[in-house]
Amino acid sequence: MSDEGAARAEAPSPLIRMRGVGVVYPSAQGPVNALTGVDLAVADGEFVALLGPTGCGKSTLLRLVSDLLRPTSGQIEVRGQPAAAARRANEFGFVFQEPALLPWRSALENVRLPLEVVDYPASDRQARCESLLEMVGLTRFRGHYPHELSGGMKQRVAIVRALAWNPSILLMDEPFSALDELTKAQLQDDLLDLWASEKKTVLFVTHNISEAVYLADRVVVMSAHPGRIARTVTIDLPRPRTADQRETLPFLALVREAREALRGEPATLTTPTTPTTRAS
Amino acid sequence: MSTQALLVTPAAPIESMLQRFGPPIVILAIVLAVWEFLVWLFDVPPWLLPAPSQVAVRFTRTPTLWYHTGLTILEAFSGFAVSALLGVSLSALIVHSRFMERGVFPYIVVSNSIPIIAVVPLLTIWFGFGLAPKVMIASIITFFPIVTNTTRGLKAADPRILDFMHSINATRSEIFFKVQLPAALPFIFAGFKIAASLSLVGAVVGEFYGSDRGLGYLVITSATQLRTDLLFVSIIVLAALGVGLFTLFGKLERLVIRGEVDTERPT
Structure with missing residues (x-):
């Protein structure tokens, strides 16, 4: 070749x-x-x-x-x-087969993780995380810890975490x-x-x-x-x-x-x- | 947030306390009653086996008990603190440097296989009869469980999260403080719980040899003078301290660690 x-x-x-x-x-x-x-x-x-x-x-x-x-x-x-x-x-925003969230951080804090690492203005982080979670319908669950979320919810968090700083x-x-068929179809859409x-x-x-x-x-x-x-x-x-x-x-x-x-x-x-x- | 609020509310405090502590208290009362009765029945001499009531009396008539107890706690706690500080720092070094891991770990393992009691006279020769050798023994004996558990914990972070952090160009210290250290906390606490009771063992063993105060001293002197009731008092205080420390670290762990504490992790 x-x-x-x-x-x-x-x-x-x-x-x-x-x-x-x-x-x-x-x-x-x-x-x-x-x-x-x-x-x-x-x-x-x-x-x-x-x-x-x-x-x-x-x-x-x-x-x-x-x-x-x-x-x-x-x-x-x-x-x-x-x-x-x-x-x-x-x-690069990386998403894995497993959500790989930090169990000691809430959904919102997990989304915030990359914003604390990349050069992202501290004053905008909260609003950015909230709008990202809203995008995937998780506003109600932003304070929940990973073990309180379903597999599909966790993967949604992982996806917006990878989008947080707009890579x-x-x-x-x-x-x-790793998701069931219904959840998979929903997440694909x-x-x-x-x-x-x-x-x-x-x-x-x-x-x-x-x-x-x-x-x-x-x-x-x-x-x-x-x-x-x-x-x-x-x-x-x-x-x-x-x-x-x-x-x-x-x-x-x-x-x-x-x-x-x-x-x-x-x-x-x-x-x-x-x-x-x-x-x- | 809402689920947490739910979890905090206890269902029925008095009832659940009774269910939890009732049975062991009943069992203890039965054992003590049988013990008391047998001592009375066979007229067992107090130097051989004092009755629970005699031990209780000795307990109230030993005013120096709290001085000895306080000193042993001080030694154990100091030793533990030194060991925790050095142990966690060394683990961080071991995790960040392969050279350190290969160079240091064999000696940590070897140090753990030296019977601590054989080292006590040496430390007494070097550091005399004061607090120092006791603190050192307590810290040596607690070092191994702290280092091994912390090192395991620092390596337990999800490799995919580490990949994620690398993919966004995170620095070593960001990875350490945001991922590795929090992930290690359950392991660190597991190590601390083991170390807490070991630190008491260390302090007491230190006091066995060349000492005129502390619970270890009390144990040795009451044994040699056949004051068995006092020996029982010392042992009971030591046992209570051990249980107390373990519970304290359990409570601390629940305060410090947020989210789910992974039950697969070591205990």
């Missing part, structure tokens, strides 16, 4: 650009290729889903972009600068995979609303095909051993996305395309081979 191989032309200057990125871990059995030859460009305001099986390095990719991990090879740039510079400029890039590592109103660039890691197709502008399908990008599926479904779309033929066709890419089948396949289309 050459550098130009996957360089995309659609955006004049991508917000995030990865060129030939690889990560090699030393291990007892010799070096392990966690990621290899990753070329990816993400435009400003784009919603990109990283879809893949366990061990394909999709979470590693988020850690690379946010400079929590340095690549063994290749380059990562954000706004034309190294990822480390973007991290120092507080460009430009939201990095989400399977944020909804909430996230799309937030994304539309706050104009963020989102990198969303998931192993749920339907979720990736429903949320993203583009689904980057990854495969494992070694972790690499297998194919990219552009999701040209109209926005705003609604739950009804999940049953439409174009949606199901894209889900199938992504699933086939996951299985490593050729991209040209158009005839339905197996009745596996299950839109859940």
Whole structure:
């Protein structure tokens, strides 16, 4: 894979650009290729889903972009600068699979945590936290401690915590995979609303095909051993996305395309081979 | 906020107190009555086993008891305080520096396996018969549980929260004071509770050897003079102090730690 191989032309200057990125871990059995030859460009305001099986390095990719991990090879740039510079400029809001809230802080105090760290005027913090909690319907619960909140509420707090200081890039590592189906669907819609109103660039890691197709502008399908990008599926479904779309033929066709890419089948396949289309 | 207000309100104070403390008090009364009766029945000499009533009388007729008790508390508390200060600081160093962890931890483990009673004469040679060696013994004996628990606690912070803090370019001290230290509090208190009773043990052991005051001195002299009733009094006071300290730290813990205290954490 050459550098130009996957360089995309659609955006004049991508917000995030990865060129030939690889990560090699030393291990007892010799070096392990966690990621290899990753070329990816993400435009400003784009919603990109990283879809893949366990061990394909999709979470590693988020850690690379946010400079929590340095690549063994290749380059990562954000706004034309190294990822480390973007991290120092507080460009990244991170959301994890678990809410990872501080149990000794109330909902509002958890949202306030990053504001105490990044350069945010102290006098505006309270108002900012209150408006963020209002955005996700948690005004009544702002004084509650995490153990007094439901799983969905906690994840909402985690999401607005990652938006608190208005970072430009939201990095989400399977944020909804621990939630029940109803809550998950609700939070997916909430996230799309937030994304539309706050104009963020989102990198969303998931192993749920339907979720990736429903949320993203583009689904980057990854495969494992070694972790690499297998194919990219552009999701040209109209926005705003609604739950009804999940049953439409174009949606199901894209889900199938992504699933086939996951299985490593050729991209040209158009005839339905197996009745596996299950839109859940 | 509303749930907290609900949690604070006790349901029925007198009734729940009775339910909690009634049964153990009844059991204690029965045991004491049987003990008293058996001593009277077999005419057991008081140097061998004093009756509860004799112990109670001795309790009221030992005016110096509170002086000895106060001194032992002072030694235990000073030793504990020194150990807590040094222990928590050392743990912070250990967590921040791999060199310190590797360099210091083996010695902490070794120090814990030295029987403290063997060190007492040495400290007496060096520091004499005053307060200093007792305070030192109390702090040495409490150092290990404080350091090990605090170190574990400082490492117990959710790795994802640490990732989050790094991703927003937080400084080491921000991470320490906003995440690691609060996350360690339940562990620190667990260590403090163990250390509190150990500090009493340390002070008393220190007083066994070369001392003319303190509860340890009282224990040794009453034993050698076969004043068994006084020995019982000393032991009861020590036991009460131990329980009192443990309860005190439990209460402090509930005051200091907000939100949910994770029950999976050590006790």
